[in-house]
Structure formats: structure tokens, C-alpha cells
Amino acid sequence: MRRTASLLSAATLVAALGVSACTSRDDSANPVASPSVETSPAPSVGLPVPSPPAPGGPPLPPADVLTDVMYRLTDPAVPGAEKLPLIETAAAAEAEALDRFTAALRDNRALPLIFEARDMAWSPAEPGHVVATVIVTTANPGNGTFTYPMEFLRTGDSWQLTQRSADQLLQLQSAPEPTPAPPPR
Secondary structure, eight states, rough: OOOOEETHHHHHHHHHGGGGGGGGOOOOOOSSSOOOEEOOOTTTTTSSOOBBBOOOSSOOOHHHHHHHEEEEHHTSOOHHHHHHGTTTTTOOOOOHHHHHHHHHHHHHTOOOOOEEEEEEOOOOOTTTTTEEEEEOOSSGGGEEEEEEEEEEEETTTTTEOOOHHHHHEEEHEEEEOOOOOOOOO
């Protein structure tokens, strides 16, 4: 099935990341730094509860291997077509949507993003998948920090964001069926 990204959740992510840009305040009247906003979905949202590592089992990947996937997905210098291998079962039709997602992040001054992977564990539901809490911080300090549960899988010598996590993050949706043309008069 061909998939296409509908403006991804750049709108959602950018809206969340850019909320503070809609307000203004006079910092000279209040020298105390404002607290960071942290948005965190419930642990049960989208991912199963991670299982502890099995004694003697394979080691988890280093956190920077997983965050590197996220950095490349949001890098405006990397064309969407080159980002497809970073997402499980991504189709060529999604390249343009990935470009729009990155452009929206750039246009809303969210870039560069900083990613941190925490609480990594092997998925209890999908053998070989790693679940992690990914903390996203934008270039605009007023936007705060956002937390997303994400799942990654190993493919050969590299790691990918699972389609389920990409769907949640990027709001990938099935392409609508084209409507038939009206009959000629």
C-alpha cells in the first residue's frame, strides 16, 4: 500500500514547539528564568511497557546510535529520499513529505533539534526492537522540551525508526483514493 505523509505532524510538532513564540513578555521585569515546559505522553501510549534486559542477552545499542537516526530525519541538508532508509518500510512517495516536515521545522525556527534517548530497553512485544524515551529540545529555548516514546529496529548494520513510531511522530497516513472524474457532458 502506498503511503503518503499528510503534512506530517510538522504542524503538530511545530505547533507544540512554537507555542511560546506566540506570546511575548518583558524579561527585564522578571529576571527569573521561566521553567521549561515538558510534554510527556502516558507510558502506555503507543508502545508496550519495556522489558528489562535479559542477563547475558545482547547489549542494547548506544543511545547515540538511536539519536543519530532522529538527527538525520530532521536534518534539512539530507534530502527526503535519503531519509527513507531511516524508517521501516518507508515508500518513495514519503520523501516529499519528509522534506516538508523538515522545512516546517526550519521555517518555525525549531532547528537544530537536540535529541536524547533514555530508558532504553528491548521491546517485550517485538523481538529485536528497542524502545526508548526520546527527549526533544528545540533551538528556541522558549519552546521547552518534549518527550516521545519511540521504537527502533536493527536492519543489517544500521537502525531504523519503526513504522509505528514514524506514524506517531510524523502522522503518516494512507493516501486517499483519487476521486473519479465526472462524466463528460
